[in-house]
Each structure stands twice: as structure tokens, then as C-alpha cells.
Amino acid sequence: MRYEPQQYKIKDEPMQPFIDADEIWDIITKNQNPSKEQVEKIIEHSLNKNRLSLEETAVLLNTTDPELIEKIKDGARTLKERIYGNRIVLFAPLYIGNYCTNDCAYCGYKVTNKEMKRKTLNHDELVNQVVALEKNGHKRLILVYGEHPAYNANYIAETVKTVYEVKEKNGEIRRVNINAAPLDIEGFKIVKDAGIGTYQVFQETYHPKTYDIVHRSGKKKDYNWRLTSLDRAQEAGIDDVGIGALFGLYNWKFEVMGLLRHVNHFEAVYNVGPHTISFPRIQNASSLDIDKSNIVSDEDFTKLVAILRLAVPYTGLILTAREPAHIRDEIMRFGVSQIDGGTNIEMSGYTNKNEKQDLDSEQFEICDTRTLSEVIEELVENNYIPSFCTACYRLGRTGEHFMEFSVPGFIKRYCTPNAILTLSEYAEDYANEDLKQKAYILIDKELEKLGDHAEVVRKKLKKIKEGKRDLYF
Ligand code: SF4
Ligand code: SF4
Secondary structure, eight states, rough: OOOOOOOOOOOOTTSOOOOOHHHHHHHHHOSSOOOHHHHHHHHHHHHTTOOOOHHHHHHHHHOOOOOHHHHHHHHHHHIIIIIIEEEEEEEEEEEEEEOOOOBTTTTTTTTOOOSSSOOOOOOOHHHHHHHHHHHHTTEEEEEEEEOTSOOOOHHHHHHHHHHHHHTTTTTTTTTTEEEOHHHHHHHHHHHHHHHHEEEEEEOOOOOOOHHHHHHSSSGGOOOOHHTTTTHHHHTTTTOOEEEBBTTTTTTTTHHHHHEEEEHHHHHHHHSSSOOEEEEOOOOOOOTOOOOOGGGOOHHHHHHHHHHHHHHHHSSSSEOTTTTTTTHHHHHTTTTEEEEOOSSOSSSTTTSSOOOSSSSSOOOOSSSSOHHHHHHHHHHTTTTEEEEEHHHHHHHHOOOOOHHHHHHHHHIIIHHHHHHHHHHHHHHHHHHOHHHHHHHHHHHHHHHHHHHGHHHHHHHHHHHHTTTTTOOOO
């Protein structure tokens, strides 16, 4: 199923840099003007459950014929339908502190932004935010930290433990993921022991020169320290890692290739791909100070997500509230596996709701401001099963995206039933009557599709209705 590691000019070694910008550009330029046959063959290759090579991906990136672009998008939609089914995992980001010692041109938290209102949640404030999230029905969080010596591994571990301890009636957080500064191996071991799920570090841009320009000072200026950070996480035993690029800093085709090269590196060195890929797109931010020529249009953005889906068919794709609802809706059809819902990225934003976004206390602007219940309602109405499933992580089934993709029947046996069970919990504890009804209509439809397997799920559903919680397969 997996490719043999490809040979590149820079050989893949653990904790050693692996990006050669000239080589990536070479591959992009050598694969221009693709023919219809070429594009169709590559889509077929992906639909046969193969990860695409850099060359194949470059062919898709260079496709400009609208008819062929539609075929690429169709391919991504087919892959999603054939493999992933219709569940979407929901999470919320929680900003812990916005002090930062770096000067990233594109971010409102940069140290040089004197307008930014700085804050770190104290223990009680953190608890209050988690209570508010639990009251809405959230079960999965990603904690986000600025990059500052105060937010070191011990501090991160402490906040993770606090979050897990907060229980509000039937509410609890069952999986805490982290988006924070790159750590050393010792640091990663400390946060792993606190029971984290995924550790995310986004390279932002894989292009070294651009990286140097937009990261003007601070520890983050060191491209290679960041590039190799998730290798150190792997060395520390964290095998659920998340990579990402901030689209809009440099040429979008290059960034897709950079992400794919990163996937190749992990496979070559650790024999496991990243758990997730994120692809935030630059939006307005307080004191945004970048060259706007690389801003990605909606058209290119939807195309690139479809290409990513085909290029790494077994990796989780995360879409965030930075995107407006109509883009989210289109991209979800390409097999995005996780979205955030009811997001608020203001410090203490889940308890102090402002009508208007305050760009002087946020990292960037969000475009999808729907509440969690609105997002869930829309998913249900569109026949997606909103899921808060955390089963694999709880049962030690790591490499879960690879399993759901490659183990026959995995989705039917585990993912869909767990999505049904967590939706039922949500319906019982947090939904209004109307949404509850809609949720159970969807659940009934899904049970029918499960065939023989429906009976065991029905038994667990009965227990949930009797008041039991946290049941999973
Ligand atoms: Fe700090 Fe991260 Fe913002 Fe850079 S992107 S200024 S490191 S919070
Ligand atoms: Fe993800 Fe595992 Fe749950 Fe499926 S069963 S949704 S792979 S955690």
C-alpha cells in the first residue's frame, strides 16, 4: 500500500532538514502542460488507494483546463465517498496565552504589535473556558499557545492536565491536542506524559527564503529547528503529529509540494505519515504586514485541497473557521475529516462573547462565526454525521487515519458507530428538541446502512438514552 521512500537530492535522515527548494521547483516546472490522459491516470492511481509522488502531484497542480480541474475535484469527492463516508469530527481551539517573542509578519500576536492586548489564562480562567466549551457539547480541544519561554513543556503539560480534570455535568474533554512552539525531545516527552493527542507545528512556509523574510526575529527564525521539530516529537514517542502550511506567504503550488515532501520524509524515516495536515489561508490580522501577491484565490484554494486529498488519501485533513461557510461546505465534500465549530479565538472568548470580532486581541480573523449547534444542525441537514469520537486515541489505536483508510470495514465497525454514539450523546445533553429530532432521524438512517452491525450499536444507544456516557467501539 505505501510507497517505497523516494530518493531526493537530500537524503532523509532523522532530525535532519530535507527540503531542497530548487528540486521542488524543478519538479513543478518539468511537469507543466499535462495531458488529459496523464491527469486521468493520476486520479485513478489515487482512487486505487495510492499516495501520489511529487511528480504526479505537480501534474495535478499544473492543471488549468477547467474540465480537468472538475475531474480532479470529482476524484476527491469520489475518494471521500468511497473511503471516508459521511462523518465529520468536530473540535474547538482554545487560546491559552498570546504572549510571543517572535516577530512573524503575518500574525497579530507578534512581539512588535504593541496594540495587542496580552493575556495568559490563569487556572480559574482556563477552567471557566473549558466549562463553557463543555456546556456547548465539545469533547475535543486544541490548545493554542504563543511562543514564549513561559509556555514551556511543563506549563503546557500542566494546562493539559487541568483541561482533562474539568467535568461539567456529563461534559468532559476526551482529547487535548496541542499547537505550540517546537520543543526539544525532553520537552516532547513531558507533554506526551500529560496525555496529549496530536502535537501540531506548522512550517507556515516551506520556502526557506520567504521563511527568513516573514520571520523577522525570535527563535522561530530558525527554519530547520522548526522543520525538524516533529521528528523530535517522534523520537519522544509522539507519533500523532500534525503538519501545516499557511497559504498566502509563498506560491501555493510550492507549499503543497512542501507538505507532501514532509509526508515523504516521515514515511522514509519513521514509516508513518503525519496524523493531520492543516492548510489555513491568510486572512486579515491586526498589523498584517506581508507581500499580498501570494494570497490564494477561492478557486485555487478549493483546487489545492482537492489535490491534497488525492495526494495523501490516508491523512486527516483539517479545515478551520478561517474559511467562510460556503468554502467550508465545498471543501468538506473532498474528504476533510475534521472541522472546528463554534470557534472563538479571543482570549477568554468562550465566556465573554463580543458581538464584533476584536482584531486587537485575536491572532487572525475568523470568517465562520456559526455556533457549534448551528454547525451541527447544518451538518445533520446535509447528511453528515457530526462526530466527537476519540476512541482510537483512548484505546491506543494509533495511526488511526491510516487504519480507517486501509483496514477493510474499519469505518463501518468503528468510525460510523462511534459517530452515531457521540451524536446521540450530544442530542441527549445539548441539543434543542428540533435538533434532537433531526439527529435521531439521521441516526436511524445510518443504522439501516450498518446492516448486521446495527444491533450492537442499538444496544449502546439504549444505554445512552438511559444515562450512560462515553461508550465506544
Ligand atoms: Fe507568535 Fe505564532 Fe504569531 Fe508567530 S505565528 S507571532 S510565533 S503566535
Ligand atoms: Fe477516528 Fe478512530 Fe473514531 Fe474512526 S474510530 S473516527 S479513526 S478516532
